[in-house]
Amino acid sequence: DGGITQSPKYLFRKEGQNVTLSCEQNLNHDAMYWYRQDPGQGLRLIYYSQIVNDFQKGDIAEGYSVSREKKESFPLTVTSAQKNPTAFYLCASSTYRSSYNEQFFGPGTRLTVL
Amino acid sequence: SQKIEQNSEALNIQEGKTATLTCNYTNYSPAYLQWYRQDPGRGPVFLLLIRENEKEKRKERLKVTFDTTLKQSLFHITASQPADSATYLCALRRTTDSWGKLQFGAGTQVVVTP
Numbered sequence: 217d218g219g220i221t222q223s224p225k226y227l228f229r230k231e232g233q234n235v236t237l238s239c240e241q242n243l244n245h246d247a248m249y250w251y252r253q254d255p256g257q258g259l260r261l262i263y264y265s266q267i268v269n270d271f272q273k274g275d276i277a278e279g280y281s282v283s284r285e286k287k288e289s290f291p292l293t294v295t296s297a298q299k300n301p302t303a304f305y306l307c308a309s310s311t312y313r314s315s316y317n318e319q320f321f322g323p324g325t326r327l328t329v330l
Numbered sequence: 331s332q333k334i335e336q337n338s339e340a341l342n343i344q345e346g347k348t349a350t351l352t353c354n355y356t357n358y359s360p361a362y363l364q365w366y367r368q369d370p371g372r373g374p375v376f377l378l379l380i381r382e383n384e385k386e387k388r389k390e391r392l393k394v395t396f397d398t399t400l401k402q403s404l405f406h407i408t409a410s411q412p413a414d415s416a417t418y419l420c421a422l423r424r425t426t427d428s429w430g431k432l433q434f435g436a437g438t439q440v441v442v443t444p
Binding site for chain 2: 220247249251256257258259260261264266272274306308310312316317318319320321322323324326
């Protein structure tokens with residue numbers, strides 16, 4: 217089955233630690249995205265990548281970093297510089313070949329800072 | 331400032347009735363608007379896309395309208411069923427943004443009771 221996988225589903229982090237969230241897709245999609253979702257707020261874009269080895273900052277990139285070394289993978293690192301990292305993180309992908317331009321989302325990772 | 335507003339109050343509706351959700355935006359020039367469905371603890375799932383030059387789109391029991399003069403999209407679920415209970419998100423792509431970059435509303439929760 218084609219889709220997007222995110223791991224882990226739940227992640228606990230101590231203050232001051234960096235953590236990396238995994239996102240993998242086997243849809244052969246060109247573009248990948250990371251969003252953060254907080255209660256009562258819309259999805260906010262952290263980073264996105266339209267092609268391998270290239271990525272752009274979204275609206276809330278401070279305290280986060282990404283890499284796109286392979287088409288299938290787009291890991292997100294939440295650094296200790298992120299002031300309030302507790303949130304639900306969603307990874308998505310999309311393809312230029314779709315006329316709907318829809319984004320396909322993974323199941324999400326819930327990060328809690330202890 | 332640019333904003334996308336969806337009704338934050340949950341919409342409670344009886345099975346068989348039509349649910350109507352609103353997405354209002356200010357200070358955007360949208361290229362297109364999308365609607366997604368999100369179940370608790372899961373990633374959003376794409377439902378429909380409507381472009382700036384389109385007035386209405388339908389898919390099975392779903393209908394979306396787009397009024398760029400009013401800066402508003404309406405999302406209708408006809409003959410609603412308990413399985414339609416979820417949060418529905420609207421998302422815009424601005425004409426000034428790169429391909430794939432979306433701005434999301436916070437979503438409206440729909441609860442359909444038998």
